Amino acid sequence: MQEVLNAATLGSIYLLFALGMALAWGTIGILNFAHGATFVFSVLVAYWITQSSPLPLVVILLVVMAVGAALSLATQLLVFQQIVNRSRSHRSTELRIIIAGIGVSAIPVAVAQRATGSSPFGFDTTYRSREFNIGGVHLSTTVVLILLAAIGIGVGLTLWLKRSRQGLALRAIGVDSEVSGGMGVNRSALALGTMAVSGALAGLAGALLTLYLGAIAPESGDPLLIKAFAIIVLGGLGSMGGAVLGAYILAGAETVLIQLHFGTWVDAVSFGLIFLVLLFRPQGLFGRKEVRRT
Amino acid sequence: MSPTRTTKALLACLTAVALTAVTACGSGGSGVVSGDGIAENIQIQAVNDQTGAVAYAGLGASRGAQLAIDEINDQGFLGDGVSISMGQSDTAGKIDRAVSDMTKAMSDPQIAAILGPTMGQQAAAVAPIVNQRKVPTVFTQSGAEGVVTGDYTFRATAPMESYYRIATQWLADNDLKKLSLIYNATFPTFAILGQDVVPEQAKELGLDIGQSLQTQSTTQDFTGQAQQIASANPQAVVMLLTAPQSVTFLKQLRQAGYTGQVVATSVQSAGNVAAAGAAADGLVYPVDFSSAMDTEEARDFVEAYQSKYGETPDPYAAEGYDALWWMAHGIKASGSSSREGIQQGMTQVARDGFTGAMGEISFDGNDMRVPGVMVRWENGEESLIS
Numbered sequence: 001m002q003e004v005l006n007a008a009t010l011g012s013i014y015l016l017f018a019l020g021m022a023l024a025w026g027t028i029g030i031l032n033f034a035h036g037a038t039f040v041f042s043v044l045v046a047y048w049i050t051q052s053s054p055l056p057l058v059v060i061l062l063v064v065m066a067v068g069a070a071l072s073l074a075t076q077l078l079v080f081q082q083i084v085n086r087s088r089s090h091r092s093t094e095l096r097i098i099i100a101g102i103g104v105s106a107i108p109v110a111v112a113q114r115a116t117g118s119s120p121f122g123f124d125t126t127y128r129s130r131e132f133n134i135g136g137v138h139l140s141t142t143v144v145l146i147l148l149a150a151i152g153i154g155v156g157l158t159l160w161l162k163r164s165r166q167g168l169a170l171r172a173i174g175v176d177s178e179v180s181g182g183m184g185v186n187r188s189a190l191a192l193g194t195m196a197v198s199g200a201l202a203g204l205a206g207a208l209l210t211l212y213l214g215a216i217a218p219e220s221g222d223p224l225l226i227k228a229f230a231i232i233v234l235g236g237l238g239s240m241g242g243a244v245l246g247a248y249i250l251a252g253a254e255t256v257l258i259q260l261h262f263g264t265w266v267d268a269v270s271f272g273l274i275f276l277v278l279l280f281r282p283q284g285l286f287g288r289k290e291v292r293r294t
Numbered sequence: 295m296s297p298t299r300t301t302k303a304l305l306a307c308l309t310a311v312a313l314t315a316v317t318a319c320g321s322g323g324s325g326v327v328s329g330d331g332i333a334e335n336i337q338i339q340a341v342n343d344q345t346g347a348v349a350y351a352g353l354g355a356s357r358g359a360q361l362a363i364d365e366i367n368d369q370g371f372l373g374d375g376v377s378i379s380m381g382q383s384d385t386a387g388k389i390d391r392a393v394s395d396m397t398k399a400m401s402d403p404q405i406a407a408i409l410g411p412t413m414g415q416q417a418a419a420v421a422p423i424v425n426q427r428k429v430p431t432v433f434t435q436s437g438a439e440g441v442v443t444g445d446y447t448f449r450a451t452a453p454m455e456s457y458y459r460i461a462t463q464w465l466a467d468n469d470l471k472k473l474s475l476i477y478n479a480t481f482p483t484f485a486i487l488g489q490d491v492v493p494e495q496a497k498e499l500g501l502d503i504g505q506s507l508q509t510q511s512t513t514q515d516f517t518g519q520a521q522q523i524a525s526a527n528p529q530a531v532v533m534l535l536t537a538p539q540s541v542t543f544l545k546q547l548r549q550a551g552y553t554g555q556v557v558a559t560s561v562q563s564a565g566n567v568a569a570a571g572a573a574a575d576g577l578v579y580p581v582d583f584s585s586a587m588d589t590e591e592a593r594d595f596v597e598a599y600q601s602k603y604g605e606t607p608d609p610y611a612a613e614g615y616d617a618l619w620w621m622a623h624g625i626k627a628s629g630s631s632s633r634e635g636i637q638q639g640m641t642q643v644a645r646d647g648f649t650g651a652m653g654e655i656s657f658d659g660n661d662m663r664v665p666g667v668m669v670r671w672e673n674g675e676e677s678l679i680s
Contacts, residue, residue: 002521003518006517006518006521009515009517010515010517013515110345110346113345113346113347113349114345114349117349117350117353118346118347118348118349118350119350119537119564119565119566119568119569120537120538120541120566120569121569122541122569129549131549138521138549138550138551140549209514212515213514213515213541213542213545213546214541214542214544214545214546214569214570214571214573215538215541215542215569215570216514216538217347217537217538218347219347220514220538223512223514224514255518258518258519259518259522261507261508263479263507263508263509263510263513263519264479264480264508264509264510266510266512266513267510267512
């Protein structure tokens with residue numbers, strides 16, 4: 001039972017991080033490789049503002065979400081939107097966005113490295129995690145918070161995309177950007193809104209992960225970025241439900257391997273599993289069978 | 295640093311022997327040579343990470359080296375009017391940039407020696423070029439294989455495994471014999487320690503490693519491993535993890551209910567474990583240098599460093615400092631600041647050893663060895679326990 005809880009917690013962390021990426025990639029087609037840097041920089045701001053005195057967790061969460069949203073918006077406005085405006089083909093746009101994302105990510109990471117001397121850093125909060133032992137299962141309030149946040153946001157985003165008009169418009173952009181524009185969808189405004197939500201989720205994931213782990217490093221976003229990428233591909237591009245399932249499958253596989261003392265095989269086996277799934281189901285678990293954007 | 299009288303006397307003798315040898319044998323022999331004498335301005339180049347993921351190591355090394363240069367120049371250690379100056383290149387965590395900057399420095403005939411990269415992969419990439427171009431290069435950190443490979447490559451950081459014995463001995467002395475081991479098996483230094491060194495030493499000292507858990511460099515969550523260790527409840531845990539991993543592991547280990555002793559590595563020094571807060575209290579680990587060391591040389595170094603930079607030196611600074619003093623002793627021993635003279639002088643100093651900020655320094659070939667000390671982390675500060 002403890003292992004199930006461990007897997008659920010790890011999966012929730014992956015999910016919180018992956019949701020923002022999945023939202024932007026699966027709808028407006030932005031594969032944002034600066035998502036990890038947004039995550040790190042949000043926590044860095046929390047680290048700065050709590051250096052003199054601790055702050056309540058709710059304040060920290062609001063700050064990191066605001067910072068994440070602002071950084072993501074700035075990236076969209078100053079970088080990605082400029083690339084979209086200047087590119088001729090969809091393929092070259094995607095490639096340039098990936099490269100630009102990698103380039104942009106270097107800046108916040110460099111700032112974090114300079115500010116912390118590349119040492120682990122966290123934030124000081126008045127919140128104190130309480131530990132419980134229920135039927136031999138060790139649980140903490142932080143774990144409950146992470147589980148609730150991940151599942152709540154995951155389910156909420158899935159439903160919102162499926163049932164709301166804005167969600168429908170976003171999905172329409174994901175299927176065919178030009179046709180959706182012709183149908184009256186304001187692509188630029190929706191892209192900005194999506195990136196803001198995506199950045200806020202990166203900030204939230206950063207704060208909750210730091211709360212759970214104790215500290216992160218300036219480079220902590222990189223391994224999560226790769227895992228989020230794998231989760232989205234596994235779940236199926238464009239499917240938030242797929243991302244939810246993908247995150248828990250990856251975390252479940254990792255937890256089993258750790259339990260069996262195969263700690264060094266975690267990445268190899270987890271990504272091997274994803275590779276196998278994609279061999280037999282290239283569109284991922286819940287992906288659209290054919291997505292063509294021109 | 296002020297060399298001890300013994301060292302001074304030894305150096306004087308060495309210099310005399312060197313000059314005699316030169317007179318007798320000319321400059322073609324394998325002994326210490328004076329070559330073309332000591333130049334008035336000796337230029338060296340620091341090529342290490344000033345930015346990037348391990349910038350702390352490069353920054354520390356260069357700061358320590360600069361402090362040593364100031365002292366060497368102020369003391370007139372190499373003679374009246376002789377001064378060392380150091381240029382700085384930033385490899386920014388990139389191997390290609392390290393190769394490029396090193397090649398550029400080696401192509402400049404004015405550069406007599408180099409303070410080399412701190413990152414193992416960078417150092418291993420440039421080491422063959424160093425030996426080919428024959429430019430004496432002292433690396434700090436750079437714990438990878440393939441760094442000290444020829445006559446012109448030197449390393450001023452003792453490999454962690456060379457002094458980890460003091461940690462396992464401390465466990466044995468404190469009767470902490472039932473151990474759990476957790477190590478990052480994809481990080482070369484920890485892989486060597488976790489797979490070979492610690493198990494071998496444990497066997498010799500009668501310690502029982504009941505549990506050995508491996509992780510990867512990408513592992514960020516240690517909940518499962520912490521619970522496994524807490525369930526086994528060993529007398530002590532040997533933790534061989536990177537700095538951010540250590541912070542998380544310690545917090546999660548305490549949350550899992552483990553209250554026993556944790557023994558770590560020098561990675562936890564320089565305040566890297568501070569973010570773990572109270573979970574790190576009581577942590578012990580061996581280091582090649584601690585600002586809490588009480589030798590005269592260490593105290594002088596700490597005082598001078600604080601005076602110059604306004605902060606307490608970390609081991610990276612001590613390594614850079616001793617690296618430069620090694621170089622200066624080498625120049626004095628050979629009586630030459632040519633590349634060949636520095637190489638031969640440093641080799642001579644390596645044979646004899648010297649006293650530095652890190653203590654009584656000895657060598658295995660061109661590779662530094664230090665006695666090391668055990669420290670305890672408590673309430674945000676290190677204190678000596680051996």
